[in-house]
Amino acid sequence: MSITPEPRRAPPTGIAPVAVVGGGLAGISAAIALAEAGCPVTLYEARPRLGGATYSFQRGGLTVDNGQHVFLRCCTAYRGLLERIGGTALVDLQSRFDVRVLGTAGRAGRLRRAALPGPLHFVPALAGYRLLGPGDRIQALRGSIALGRLDPADPLLDTVTFGRWLAAHGQRAPVRQALWELLAVAALNTGVDDAALGPAVKVFKTALLGRPDAADLGIPLVPLGELHDTAARAAITRRGGAVRLSAKVTAIEPGPAVIVDGARVEASAVVVATRHEQAAKLVPAGAAPGQDRWSGLDAxxxxxxxxxxxxxxxxxxxxxxxxxxxxxxxxxxxxxxxxxxxxxxxxxxxxxxxxxxxxxxxxxxxxxxxxxxxxxxxxxxxxxxxxxxxxxxxFRQAPGSGALRPQSATRWPGLYLAGAWTDTGWPDTMEGAVRSGLHAAHLVRQHVRDQESAP
CATH class of the missing domain: 3.90.660.10 (Polyamine Oxidase; Chain A, domain 2)
Known part of the structure; x- marks a missing residue:
């Protein structure tokens, strides 16, 4: 999947703007990438703000984020988005992965990577993790080595739970709770006994068992609304794109075209960058393979x-x-x-x-x-x-969910899907959302070029 925006080109003449439906990170990324490539684009968002599930609001004089969202150094697509919206200085990225873990009865541990090449960089952290006894630390190291041998793209990993794999590899309850569950729940929003093995392998292999700096944590220094709404909106308009807030798209029609607040708007292409439940209602029946099964992704x-x-x-x-x-x-x-x-x-x-x-x-x-x-x-x-x-x-990243995630391209020329729920190769994360938007924008550019060269 491409994560690099298209090079800037002269704006095409005589074509309708691309319609991007949904102002979350996927839609923002698609709109910026298209605008950078010189493609006319309009982003439609039903809410009076951008940011999707990452937003801020006011309460008693405080600016409150709806939730805490973090990223890792290995999230190269999201970090690229931050750079394009001028947000790099608005986040704090650890120089070295370092997490303090508090247990019961006053016990505490620390997971801090060493200055060693990967995957050796994490061995001292596990070897000195005080929330585990010596025997469990050895088992954790053995489990990490076995996990590193798996391929997250193997479809068989979508058929078994992470918990079942851990049990088969001698990971006792203390190790599961103080290590695997602690990290997997935060990354996958699914417990180890319910999470599919594939996305779990992707998280641990990419973040903890790959490049030594991959897991360094990044945390916003400003409210999410300042990043994903104010800065993102300015980045789109600065590049010549348009943003329409409080604009509800209710249907997509042949053309392609979108119905916005009851009016038909022609488009050179359409990117549906909403949640999977909304996308299933917007995308015309039969336009996307497996569309009738998206509801199986659950939430x-x-x-x-x-x-x-x-x-x-x-x-x-x-x-x-x-x-x-x-x-x-x-x-x-x-x-x-x-x-x-x-x-x-x-x-x-x-x-x-x-x-x-x-x-x-x-x-x-x-x-x-x-x-x-x-x-x-x-x-x-x-x-x-x-x-x-x-x-x-x-979405609930359980066994079988990987097979339900669609590709970006649909059966309709000019109609594409984006969102962390599509088949990005990543779990449902900010990184996955951004990658999906960039990939959809890449496909749109190919489609527009084909239309321009058609006799």
Whole structure:
């Protein structure tokens, strides 16, 4: 799959703009790539903002991200998008992968890569991981070696769970919980017993068992809305593209054309960059192979628990937690604009248990859990507590899901799909979304060139 934007060309004359439907990262990436190539493009988004599932809102004087989104150094397509929208200086990228992990009963560990070539760079981290006993550390190392021999593109890996593979390779419960589950849940939004082996192998092999710097974590220094809405919108228009917000596309017709707010708009090509549920309704019946099976991708929820204290209770920018309802905790004080105290965001993936629970119930669970994780919280006063919910945060990356993911091209000339749910070769992540948008833009350019050269 191509992840390089087309070189800039002179704008074609006499052709309708390409219509990009959906203003998430896939649609943004497609629109920027097309505009950079000199192709007229209009991005349509039904909401009054860009960013899709990565956005910000205002609450009590704070700028709140709906959820914490991170990336890795190996996410080259997303990092390229940041560069094109002028966002490189607006994120912090670790110089070396380093994650502090808090366990139960005051136990703590640290996963920090060594200055060694891959995959040896991760051996010292596992060998010194204090949340595992000596025997389990050896098993973790053996499991990593066996995992590195697998090919994530092997279709057989889409038929078995990661948990089943771990059990077959001697990974006991402590290793599963304190290592594999900790990382897989954050990356896949699916537990190891439900996750397909293929995407799990892709994550671990690319991030932890490949280049030594691949897993270095990147975290935004500004609200997501500043990156994925304000900066992205400016990048599109600066290159000559158009963005229409609060513009709902309800149908795609032969031509191709899109129906926007009841009006037919001709297009030289159409990129559908919405969630798979919406795409299934927009794409005409029979236009895309396997369209009737996209609903089988299902969805996996994420919640974010937001807790504001009158004083600092966590001393580091973020931590991972195991053996607790709390999974990953991020200090959002500076990003949100809080002037005093500390604002923590707790990211909870695979949130099926929590997604429909009232906020009052979640408070009864997570406030004591945070006090257990951070003893300083016992002496602090909580000034605000709220929850954001993404019911369909990602598709559920279970066995069989890989076979349901469609290619970008459809049976209709000029109609293409984009989104992290398409067959990107990556799990449902920001990186996958950006790659899908770039690939769709590449196919559109080929289609437009063919149309221009047709007699």
């Amino acid at each position: 996996s929820p994420i919640i974010n628990v937001h807790a504001v204290y009158d004083r600092p209770v966590m001393r580091v920018p973020f931590v991972a937690v195991t053996g607790s309802p709390v999974q990953w905790v991020f200090d959002k004080t500076r990003v949100a604009g809080l002037r005093g105290g500390q604002y923590l965001a707790v990211s909870v993936s695979v949130a099926d248990t929590w997604i429909d629970r009232p906020t009052a119930d979640l408070r009864e669970v997570f406030v004591p859990a945070l006090r257990s994780v951070f003893p300083a919280a016992r002496r602090a006063r909580m000034t605000d507590f709220f929850v954001t919910r993404e019911r369909r945060a990602t």
